[in-house]
Amino acid sequence: ETGVTQTPRHLVMGMTNKKSLKCEQHLGHNAMYWYKQSAKKPLELMFVYSLEERVENNSVPSRFSPECPNSSHLFLHLHTLQPEDSALYLCASSQAPYSGGGNEQYFGPGTRLTVT
């Protein structure tokens, strides 16, 4: 248990559906992240939020829309996805939005997304 929860754990959706992934952190952190991990590929950073403001958008297609209503919650809204978007989507949080000393990221268990 890392203090970061994600729901749902598994999601199957059609290409015309709209769904949302939810992440919640109980660690009092100020930064939250969305990552994508496709099969046998490295983690890809998608979005970074610092104190509810988006500070990084790593050239992610607009069919992925993040939302951070407060520092404890992060959503990823999905619409008109493609089969190649099937992957493990991971949420993480850290005390501050940088990777320097003492600022490790805590990851949730991920949502396994399948787009049919």
Added chain:
Amino acid sequence: LAKTTQPISMDSYEGQEVNITCSHNNIATNDYITWYQQFPSQGPRFIIQGYKTKVTNEVASLFIPADRKSSTLSLPRVSLSDTAVYYCLVGDADYKLSFGAGTTVTVRA
């Protein structure tokens, strides 16, 4: 952002020590070196972090030479449950953590 290079895979047997070396030739003065562990279908988990010399915790040791251009993660007496992907990351003062391909460690009985 400092680039890291680590072996793609390593095999070991239960009870052995596993040492994974990561190269980071262009590490910056303020960068820290951090290692994460990831099991299949789970998020990465922080293992250890260091800046120089040696750091040890209940899970692993991290050896960093004086020039800091490489680092070695040492896992003592591994068990089957240590089979995972291990990532070496070098910190930078921005948001872009780059996990790379990592090293797949397979522990056999």
